[in-house]
Amino acid sequence: MELIRHSDGRWSLARVSELEYLMLSRIQESADPSGCDQALERLYPSPVAPTAQLDHEAALSIEEDWREYTGPEIRDGFSQALEKVALDIASASVEDDEGYEYYGMTLPDAHAESWCSALNQARLVLHHRHELPEEAEEMGVNPVSEEWIVVLQSEIYGMIMEFLIKEVLWDQ
C-alpha cells in the first residue's frame, strides 16, 4: 500500500493489495461495538470523571441529560464518518499490474477527518472485543492466530491514521 499526499487538496491510497483491501472493507464491521460492553463503555463514556466529588443524584442527572441529548449526537457523528468511508472504499478502482490486482482511491482532504474517526473507532472496538495486549510483544508466539490478524488489521489502520494526521490534518 502506498499513501500519497497530493498538492491539490487530495490524497491517495494506492497499490492496495487484496489483503489490505479486505482489511479496509472491514472497517465498518470492525467499528461496530454491538455485543461488547467494554467497547460500548469506551466509545460512549460518562461525562462525569470517576474522581468527581459529586453527590450521586447530581452525577446521575448529568449522565441522564448526556444520554438523552449529547450521546445521540456523538453516535450520529460516528455513523456518518463510517458511512462516508464505506462509500469511499466501495468506489475504489482496480488496476492490474503484471497479473496482480491492486486497488486504489484518490480522495479529497475533506474526507480525512471521517477516515480518522472510522479507523480510530475500529481500532478501539477491535482492541476491546479481542482483548488485545497493549504491545504486540506481549502476544503469544503463534503468528497465524486470529489475534495476530486482528493486530495486523489494527496496525494498518494506525499507519493510515498516522499518515492522515501528519500529512493532511495537522495544519487544518
Next chain:
Amino acid sequence: MKAWPPPWQVLIFDDPVNLMSFVTMVIRRIFGYSEQKATELMLQVHNKGRAIVWTGDREKAELFVQQLQSYQLLAAMEPVE
C-alpha cells in the same frame, strides 16, 4: 452577595489504543494550544494516566468534553475541589 459557582475541570484519561499524534492533534485543535503545550498534555496523559486540560465554567466544560468524546478520546469533567 451572589456566590460564583465552582469551576469545573476537563480531564483526558489515558487509552493505550489512541495514537499519541492523534491525541496531540485533538488537544491542539479543540483548545487552540500550541504544539508544545498540546504535546506536554498528551505526555502527561500517557505517563500519569490523566491530565487536566482545561478549567472554567460548567457549560463550557460540557462542550469541551463533548468535542473530545466526538474524537473518541476518553474525556470527562469534574468540579474543582
